[in-house]
Amino acid sequence: MASMTSIYAEHAARRPEQLAVKTADREVTWRQWHRLVLQTAGWFHSKRKQNKTVGIFMENGLPFLQLFTGAAAAGWTAVPLHPKWSRDELDKRLRICSPAIIVMADNLADRHFLSKTDVFSWEKASEEMQLLPADPVEEAQEDLPFYMGFTSGSTGEPKAFIRSQQSWLASFACSRHDFSLNEHEYVLVPGALIHSHFLYGAVSTLFLGGTVHLLEKFSPAAVLHVMKKETVTVVYLVPTMIEALLRTNTIVEKPFTVISSGAKWEKDSKRRIRMQFPRLKMFEFYGAGELSFVTFLSNNENGEKPDSVGRPCSGVAIQVRRENGEVAAPYESGKIYVKSELVCTGYLTARGIQPLQDGQGWSTVDDIGYLDNEGFLYIKGREKNMILYGGINVFPEEVEAVLSLHPKVEAAVVIGMKDPYWGEVIAAVIKGSAAKQELRQLCRERVASYKVPRKWFFQEELPMTAGGKIARAQLREELEKKEDSHV
Structure with missing residues (x-):
């Protein structure tokens, strides 16, 4: 299996003038995007670092996506760093991930003290990239780390989890099979790429060969403007964004698909959104940064079982276990365990990477729920809450x-x-x-x-x-x- 960016060459050859990425002020074709990613990968190679970890300290936009995919192509691990983190929050995460390089937006240069590492402004980095040839790069190994995210442990302190390219490549099958997405999609990503839901929406669209439309920041007016102006086929949202759209009382007659995650999409919200967007298809999925996709609820199932978070995604097995470790009966609550190729490599600790999986390959993030007699999952809450x-x-x-x-x-x-x-x-x-x-x-x-x-x-x-x-x-x-x- 090739790396997650190697397919860009094929897209560029087949549809060179089709848009790959669009923002409010820039349009990039597949031919141009493929070149940008190769130049970015070449830039990473030119730094000749033993520790191939880069911190991306940028707001939403094309540069963020270019750095992330370029790092993946070069075999580096990308660590998104949130511009809204306090100095203490940022320093804690920098001590965990220890990046060799940080690339930061020019307007954030005075925002935080970053750490003793090589820091490049985007302006300087992009100027260096433009001088490099767009030469093919050596294929990154799919089992190597390429993405580091952060989650909160039981104490509230940040924990870093590591994802391999292989785990995201496996998850792209869910986009194809479970959400029925393909290379013809025009996907609106209105949320910050620092969040894995939106980052995955953008990167998976590029893998499939579609077009990504990025918003600088979310607003209901901006989302509705793009939906009316462009032929949007898919929008990645979270329930709070959906509520904000509902409050506009705007009717959109165009057909499109919503993919929601991040929190349970409540039944009443699902009822109301069908009234405002009568040609809508809705998909909801349950997952976690460490687990990736777990279950999904299709358009029809959202009407039949709106309180559920769905049935297992492609290639995913689920168990609900009692406190003694035994498998629970249908409708009996317990801790949710997952087995799939989509699960992260593990948590980064001082002693190395601690795998999430137990001896039989099962993983949990301590969510509590139950399965009904048809295998649909219901979430009651998180154990630590x-x-x-x-x-x-x-x-x-x-x-x-x-x-x-x-x-x-x-x-x-x-x-x-x-x-x-x-x-x-x-x-x-x-x-x-x-x-x-x-x-x-x-x-x-x-x-x-x-x-x-x-x-x-x-x-x-x-x-x-x-x-x-x-x-x-x-x-x-x-x-x-x-x-x-x-x-």
């Missing part, structure tokens, strides 16, 4: 889904707060203008009484992780400090 209220397990995701049904709730987070009697009590943190009494009543109607939040907080903003998710540990710490100060 679970609230222990008087000895009873409560998954905050279930209560959050109910609170999000209120039209005046922009975001809802449910956490456990320390309590001397109950151990933990359920607290809801709301962004929006909904009244507490209405929210409490909504919960009473839809969940068991012990799951109704005992404490309520209303905030204008919620702390977010660099990955775009709610920083639960930080939020809990802030609220408990606030309560302690009033005692």
